[in-house]
Amino acid sequence: MRRNLWIILGVILLIAIGAGFMDWPTGPNISIGKFYKEIKVHEGLDLQGGTHLVYELDTSKIDQKNLQSASQSVVNVIDRRINGLGVSEPVIQTAKIGDKQTVIIELPGISDINEATNLIGKTAQLKFKELDTTAQPTKNADGSTTISGGQNVGTTWKDTELTGANLQSATVDFSKDNGEPEVAIQFNNDGAKIFSALTQKNLQKPIAIELDGEIISAPTVQTQIDNGQAVITGKFTIQEAKKLALELNAGALPVPIKLIEQQNIGATLGTESVKKSLVAGLIGLLLVAVFMIVYYRLPGALAVVALFIYTLVTLALFKLIPVTLTLAGIAGFILSVGMAVDANILIFERVKEELNIGKSMGLAIEEGFKRAWSSIRDSNISSLITAGILYYGTTGVVRGFAVTLALGIFISLFTAITVTRTFLRLFVGTSLEKYLTVK
Numbered sequence: 001m002r003r004n005l006w007i008i009l010g011v012i013l014l015i016a017i018g019a020g021f022m023d024w025p026t027g028p029n030i031s032i033g034k035f036y037k038e039i040k041v042h043e044g045l046d047l048q049g050g051t052h053l054v055y056e057l058d059t060s061k062i063d064q065k066n067l068q069s070a071s072q073s074v075v076n077v078i079d080r081r082i083n084g085l086g087v088s089e090p091v092i093q094t095a096k097i098g099d100k101q102t103v104i105i106e107l108p109g110i111s112d113i114n115e116a117t118n119l120i121g122k123t124a125q126l127k128f129k130e131l132d133t134t135a136q137p138t139k140n141a142d143g144s145t146t147i148s149g150g151q152n153v154g155t156t157w158k159d160t161e162l163t164g165a166n167l168q169s170a171t172v173d174f175s176k177d178n179g180e181p182e183v184a185i186q187f188n189n190d191g192a193k194i195f196s197a198l199t200q201k202n203l204q205k206p207i208a209i210e211l212d213g214e215i216i217s218a219p220t221v222q223t224q225i226d227n228g229q230a231v232i233t234g235k236f237t238i239q240e241a242k243k244l245a246l247e248l249n250a251g252a253l254p255v256p257i258k259l260i261e262q263q264n265i266g267a268t269l270g271t272e273s274v275k276k277s278l279v280a281g282l283i284g285l286l287l288v289a290v291f292m293i294v295y296y297r298l299p300g301a302l303a304v305v306a307l308f309i310y311t312l313v314t315l316a317l318f319k320l321i322p323v324t325l326t327l328a329g330i331a332g333f334i335l336s337v338g339m340a341v342d343a344n345i346l347i348f349e350r351v352k353e354e355l356n357i358g359k360s361m362g363l364a365i366e367e368g369f370k371r372a373w374s375s376i377r378d379s380n381i382s383s384l385i386t387a388g389i390l391y392y393g394t395t396g397v398v399r400g401f402a403v404t405l406a407l408g409i410f411i412s413l414f415t416a417i418t419v420t421r422t423f424l425r426l427f428v429g430t431s432l433e434k435y436l437t438v439k
Helices: 002-023 066-083 113-119 189-199 238-252 266-295 297-318 327-356 361-393 397-427
Strands: 030-032 036-037 049-059 091-099 100-110 127-133 136-140 145-147 156-161 166-174 179-188 207-211 214-217 229-232 258-266
Touching: 002 297, 002 397, 049 066, 049 207, 049 229, 066 091, 066 100, 066 113, 066 238, 100 113, 113 156, 127 189, 136 156, 145 397, 156 207, 166 238, 179 189, 229 266, 266 297, 266 327, 297 397, 327 361, 327 397
Parallel strands: none
Antiparallel strands: 030 036, 049 100, 049 258, 091 100, 127 156, 127 207, 136 145, 166 179, 179 229, 207 214
């Protein structure tokens, strides 16, 4: 039993050291082969400044049943374009303002509103391409071979007359032969004629589908298609088929959007907010630590150590996930600190009651944790339910508050139930056991 406690303590210390390593301002980035992940604090719009935009969607020509799909298509197009700007952690979400369907966009670090609005407002470009058999390969100085235009041999394409303007719809279907997901596309009358000629010309050859300059699919033509209907097959998962259909619809049926609100938020506000929040958080932590040590003595000091580990782990997860940190998110984190301490207070008071009826220290600690668990569990579940409602029922910074609060609650359960209890158990049966008595 004693050996198991030391093993658990070792795991806790390894977690704390790893979290501290992640929390270091110049903490490590993760690089495994082609996988690379930058470990840093992702600041939200209110902390580093940037641009806040609200677009109204013109859904007058969209059927009610297709409204959600059309809105999601707009979000997909905007997301691709914003990624081209190199924006870190943009927030793009649909919202309803009155009877208007809107898309809210927050771009941290972008101060040039014109640059953002010009890019977002463009219509998605969907093209169908065929292999360019006229391109001639050339030898480079390093001995490699390329096609005119700089592309690799066998991958160069040329435009056709068929574009997203000819595509009527794209839907997810399932193959009648093997039941695998596929994407069914339907062209309008003009598109059907162009597609018929294109498929006749490219039998047993691929036709590439390009969206915003990126090839998203290149199916091989099996037969000439005259009715304007085609099926894109492949080893798709349902999620991949849905994503492809959404991308095609985004290019084919862009919903007109109109900018109705724009706001440029300066970084000065964010800097001041962060300073004040950090000062408030540090003062709060200091006061909590003083109270716990003065009132509960050694158990209180152990709880403060557990609280320190909680802070390290939570901040490390903020960077690792990553969580886009806003001012409201910082508030959620500070609130979860108080809830972490609350769990320790419930445990210590239960331990005190067990000691008062004459139980030994070891038994009092076990019973104290057991009896306090129901209260800790119920209060944290109710808080998690509230955080879930806030996340799914709101937008913007309130969501950041919900995320940090929920994450803090989960980590606080670990530190209160596992870390604090391990510390207390290690002192039982030693010469320091007498100092565990809760006055």
